[in-house]
Amino acid sequence: MNECTAVNKEVTITAMYFRNRRELRSYPKRMEYNGSTVNFLESGLQYLIKRGQKMIQIFDMTDGSDTYRLKFDEEQFNWTLVNITRNV
Numbered sequence: 001m002n003e004c005t006a007v008n009k010e011v012t013i014t015a016m017y018f019r020n021r022r023e024l025r026s027y028p029k030r031m032e033y034n035g036s037t038v039n040f041l042e043s044g045l046q047y048l049i050k051r052g053q054k055m056i057q058i059f060d061m062t063d064g065s066d067t068y069r070l071k072f073d074e075e076q077f078n079w080t081l082v083n084i085t086r087n088v
Contacts, residue, residue, distance in 0.1 A: 003086045
């Protein structure tokens, strides 16, 4: 059973990686959260959400044990850790 914990706090993404040569897409690679560094595997999912003129990107990233849902707001140019799902 998986435990999902809501966080909804702003975080700092300190590294990105890129994939897909035709349509270059960026993904978070490393995050600073609560004084710790989380390194993500290069196997994330990206969702694009458009509300009117506003574009928000949602990323589901894993460090190999837990899954982190991140939100990038292109208008505010900030990252939010939405939740953490602990794989038990």
